[in-house]
Amino acid sequence: MPAAGPRRLHLNAFLMNAGHHDAAWRHPRTQPERVTDVRYFQHLARTAERGKLDSIFFADGLALWGKVKHNALGGFEPLTLLSALATVTERIGLIATVSTTFNEPFHTARKFASLDHLSGGRAGWNIVTSGTVDEARNFGQDEHLEHSLRYERAREFVEVATKLWDSWEDDAVLLDRVRGVYADTGKVQPIDHRGEHFAVQGPLNVQRSPQGYPLLVQAGSSEDGKEFAAQYAEAVFTAQQTLADGQAFYKDVKNRLARYGRSEDGLKILPGICPVIGSTEAEARALEQELTDLQVPEYGLAQLSGMLGTDLTGLPLDGPLPALPEERDINGNKSRFTLVAELARRDGLTLRELIARLGGGRGHRVFAGTPEQIADQLEEWFTQGAADGFNVMPAHLPGGLEDFVDHVVPLLQARGLFRTEYTGHTLREHYGLPCPAGRLAPLVAPAGQPS
Amino acid sequence: MPAAGPRRLHLNAFLMNAGHHDAAWRHPRTQPERVTDVRYFQHLARTAERGKLDSIFFADGLALWGKVKHNALGGFEPLTLLSALATVTERIGLIATVSTTFNEPFHTARKFASLDHLSGGRAGWNIVTSGTVDEARNFGQDEHLEHSLRYERAREFVEVATKLWDSWEDDAVLLDRVRGVYADTGKVQPIDHRGEHFAVQGPLNVQRSPQGYPLLVQAGSSEDGKEFAAQYAEAVFTAQQTLADGQAFYKDVKNRLARYGRSEDGLKILPGICPVIGSTEAEARALEQELTDLQVPEYGLAQLSGMLGTDLTGLPLDGPLPALPEERDINGNKSRFTLVAELARRDGLTLRELIARLGGGRGHRVFAGTPEQIADQLEEWFTQGAADGFNVMPAHLPGGLEDFVDHVVPLLQARGLFRTEYTGHTLREHYGLPCPAGRLAPLVAPAGQPS
Numbered sequence: 001m002p003a004a005g006p007r008r009l010h011l012n013a014f015l016m017n018a019g020h021h022d023a024a025w026r027h028p029r030t031q032p033e034r035v036t037d038v039r040y041f042q043h044l045a046r047t048a049e050r051g052k053l054d055s056i057f058f059a060d061g062l063a064l065w066g067k068v069k070h071n072a073l074g075g076f077e078p079l080t081l082l083s084a085l086a087t088v089t090e091r092i093g094l095i096a097t098v099s100t101t102f103n104e105p106f107h108t109a110r111k112f113a114s115l116d117h118l119s120g121g122r123a124g125w126n127i128v129t130s131g132t133v134d135e136a137r138n139f140g141q142d143e144h145l146e147h148s149l150r151y152e153r154a155r156e157f158v159e160v161a162t163k164l165w166d167s168w169e170d171d172a173v174l175l176d177r178v179r180g181v182y183a184d185t186g187k188v189q190p191i192d193h194r195g196e197h198f199a200v201q202g203p204l205n206v207q208r209s210p211q212g213y214p215l216l217v218q219a220g221s222s223e224d225g226k227e228f229a230a231q232y233a234e235a236v237f238t239a240q241q242t243l244a245d246g247q248a249f250y251k252d253v254k255n256r257l258a259r260y261g262r263s264e265d266g267l268k269i270l271p272g273i274c275p276v277i278g279s280t281e282a283e284a285r286a287l288e289q290e291l292t293d294l295q296v297p298e299y300g301l302a303q304l305s306g307m308l309g310t311d312l313t314g315l316p317l318d319g320p321l322p323a324l325p326e327e328r329d330i331n332g333n334k335s336r337f338t339l340v341a342e343l344a345r346r347d348g349l350t351l352r353e354l355i356a357r358l359g360g361g362r363g364h365r366v367f368a369g370t371p372e373q374i375a376d377q378l379e380e381w382f383t384q385g386a387a388d389g390f391n392v393m394p395a396h397l398p399g400g401l402e403d404f405v406d407h408v409v410p411l412l413q414a415r416g417l418f419r420t421e422y423t424g425h426t427l428r429e430h431y432g433l434p435c436p437a438g439r440l441a442p443l444v445a446p447a448g449q450p451s
Numbered sequence: 452m453p454a455a456g457p458r459r460l461h462l463n464a465f466l467m468n469a470g471h472h473d474a475a476w477r478h479p480r481t482q483p484e485r486v487t488d489v490r491y492f493q494h495l496a497r498t499a500e501r502g503k504l505d506s507i508f509f510a511d512g513l514a515l516w517g518k519v520k521h522n523a524l525g526g527f528e529p530l531t532l533l534s535a536l537a538t539v540t541e542r543i544g545l546i547a548t549v550s551t552t553f554n555e556p557f558h559t560a561r562k563f564a565s566l567d568h569l570s571g572g573r574a575g576w577n578i579v580t581s582g583t584v585d586e587a588r589n590f591g592q593d594e595h596l597e598h599s600l601r602y603e604r605a606r607e608f609v610e611v612a613t614k615l616w617d618s619w620e621d622d623a624v625l626l627d628r629v630r631g632v633y634a635d636t637g638k639v640q641p642i643d644h645r646g647e648h649f650a651v652q653g654p655l656n657v658q659r660s661p662q663g664y665p666l667l668v669q670a671g672s673s674e675d676g677k678e679f680a681a682q683y684a685e686a687v688f689t690a691q692q693t694l695a696d697g698q699a700f701y702k703d704v705k706n707r708l709a710r711y712g713r714s715e716d717g718l719k720i721l722p723g724i725c726p727v728i729g730s731t732e733a734e735a736r737a738l739e740q741e742l743t744d745l746q747v748p749e750y751g752l753a754q755l756s757g758m759l760g761t762d763l764t765g766l767p768l769d770g771p772l773p774a775l776p777e778e779r780d781i782n783g784n785k786s787r788f789t790l791v792a793e794l795a796r797r798d799g800l801t802l803r804e805l806i807a808r809l810g811g812g813r814g815h816r817v818f819a820g821t822p823e824q825i826a827d828q829l830e831e832w833f834t835q836g837a838a839d840g841f842n843v844m845p846a847h848l849p850g851g852l853e854d855f856v857d858h859v860v861p862l863l864q865a866r867g868l869f870r871t872e873y874t875g876h877t878l879r880e881h882y883g884l885p886c887p888a889g890r891l892a893p894l895v896a897p898a899g900q901p902s
Contacts, residue, residue: 084569086535114531180477
């Protein structure tokens with residue numbers, strides 16, 4: 001554990017091809033021709049590391065959206081990409097999204113253990129349950145598993161994964177060349193899991209990794225999602241539009257921790273922010289407008305139709321939203337549905353206005369301003385009980401990340417809010433979280449060895 | 452396609468923790484403490500690349516054998532490891548083993564496409580069907596799928612994967628910033644596969660990669676395995692103990708190609724060889740004996756029990772093998788069973804002698820000698836119709852690979868049998884194989900575009 005000191009915020013760089021704005025790839029400051037060029041992502045990872053950020057993160061989906069007509073999609077798979085980035089970075093954490101709905105716990109536990117070894121303890125897993133029927137149809141299913149069943153499966157999946165990570169004790173490898181004993185097999189044990197969704201014998205075929213487990217991250221903000229986060233997650237990415245909403249979410253999730261015997265420090269809450277940075281406020285707003293002007297309405301409508309579970313094709317862009325379903329009838333991302341519906345209602349937005357508002361962050365907060373104004377916003381949310389840090393979603397890449405690192409981070413550092421150097425080597429150290437103790441440790445007697 | 456020239460052999464470095472000899476980890480020239488250290492594998496990959504080898508390769512299994520008590524196991528997962536090695540090498544091919552029995556084609560096709568992009572066209576897939584009940588039990592199955600059913604599933608799996616790789620045409624990405632059109636969605640198509648084992652909608656969510664498909668490699672030598680290789684594989688790894696056996700296998704597999712409309716050049720056959728290298732023959736034999744003396748009989752018996760589908764525990768080491776089952780009753784690696792049974796019978800070996808003989812290569816040919824003697828052996832097999840190249844399995848690592856690269860490769864080069872510089876950049880170019888044409892290409896008319 002790091003020595004106690006002033007409370008510092010945590011920064012994760014959420015990287016996405018040409019940037020988070022859906023029209024970013026059309027902007028002259030982006031390089032959409034490089035979305036399958038690993039050197040492009042090396043540059044992004046090194047830029048984030050230059051800024052001493054806690055981690056970089058890739059979202060993931062298991063289907064290609066028809067939206068590829070109008071956006072730079074179809075790039076790398078996160079675990080392979082982050083493995084490649086592990087060898088060209090030193091300190092920054094590497095968080096990959098992997099779905100519990102369409103994977104097997106043995107493969108997932110193993111790949112994260114492998115990434116954790118490759119990176120010297122910098123792996124993180126963003127646990128998602130996946131939200132679309134297009135994904136189900138790439139895995140032999142005609143319909144998508146129902147929301148609460150996905151979370152049931154996710155809970156058992158994480159249970160199995162942690163048992164597998166715990167199946168090797170830290171000191172299982174003896175490496176006794178003279179006696180010919182490589183491992184103490186009393187410290188490498190089957191898990192013999194038999195549950196509702198999985199039967200897994202174990203042990204894992206990767207030795208216990210530097211962090212024990214990867215950092216466990218979660219990003220769903222529905223009731224199921226918040227409860228899951230309270231039980232398992234160590235960091236939460238969330239979309240919150242206003243300080244009041246952010247404070248309510250923060251309090252809600254932190255309050256749920258006690259029932260799982262967890263302290264509030266054990267889970268870090270990182271609302272998303274899509275900063276649009278200019279050297280003056282006018283310049284920032286002009287950039288935001290420039291991006292809005294590049295939006296393809298057809299793309300925005302398709303995106304919005306997906307979020308709202310409602311086909312909006314052909315509706316007049318300057319008219320209001322049609323009647324929407326209830327959250328309980330949404331089987332995709334429930335919390336995002338409610339956020340978007342509420343945003344449109346509260347501000348009385350037309351479809352065109354709503355598409356513009358969502359263009360930067362798909363429901364995450366967009367803030368255009370000077371580096372000072374952005375630092376002020378982050379400080380306010382951090383000190384007013386809405387955030388332990390932020391999921392930084394640059395509107396355009398690589399420039400938006402470079403601007404953030406070069407102009408916003410130094411202000412946060414000058415205010416004593418953010419580290420000026422890495423103090424640890426692992427992702428858990430960056431987030432001030434302990435490595436889990438091996439589950440086997442207290443159970444297994446030191447098999448016949450003199451102590 | 453490369454320009455025609457003299458026939459050259461192909462060399463693949465099969466890397467395995469401390470080396471292929473089962474006692475290598477106990478030998479002072481190995482570094483078993485580094486099996487979870489990516490820099491160790493970087494050194495191995497760069498050594499192979501310094502020798503201008505075609506590729507490096509990692510085998511894989513989806514269970515931890517109890518044998519970890521006596522061998523250095525429990526290291527990296529191949530796809531993550533090779534992704535990490537992609538960024539620290541320039542030319543060498545990167546071949547990962549992935550099982551078709553315990554994976555989903557969408558994930559597998561995607562990860563290989565991602566690795567192919569990461570490496571600039573250097574990915575290869577060793578397609579295996581997995582052979583043990585311990586693996587099945589990590590994936591919710593009490594018993595292992597029957598041998599021929601595994602191959603049925605494998606065939607459909609590869610069909611689906613190739614359809615997914617073909618779901619993007621080479622020129623699907625338009626990147627038209629002015630019109631706001633990223634991809635021509637007429638050139639990115641669903642595959643709508645519905646078969647016996649899989650239903651996959653597609654398209655893949657990764658753009659077509661430099662090689663189109665990864666190099667397709669296969670390593671089973673049973674009847675099912677040979678037929679599968681003839682239909683799909685572009686390189687075959689095989690265990691052959693004698694020149695005559697190697698010639699028979701070579702001819703058998705090449706003869707099967709015509710029925711799939713394939714030419715003999717389209718599939719490269721690479722028998723395994725475990726070279727034990729010394730500057731004199733006596734030195735090489737002494738090293739081989741040294742490794743044999745380090746063997747743990749308990750480990751050898753367990754390994755042999757697995758290969759023979761027969762529990763040998765407690766049998767006298769200096770006695771003969773017990774009665775064995777027939778190949779048709781083996782549901783693991785059928786061809787390896789037959790090879791080992793035949794080896795013991797032919798040479799009248801005791802259990803102890805058989806364990807010693809298998810220690811170096813688990814059934815692959817072991818040859819101890821000087822660099823000249825080893826080069827002679829490789830030349831003989833290559834020119835006498837038994838091999839298009841070799842799967843080089845150093846007995847101990849890193850030294851055995853360094854010795855091969857520094858002392859055997861220069862002899863092969865001097866004889867005109869092996870490249871002195873890489874002439875291509877992709878793995879397919881190294882092996883003299885074409886990139887597959889996109890399957891969509893001839894089917895889709897150039898949608899409304901002036902030509």
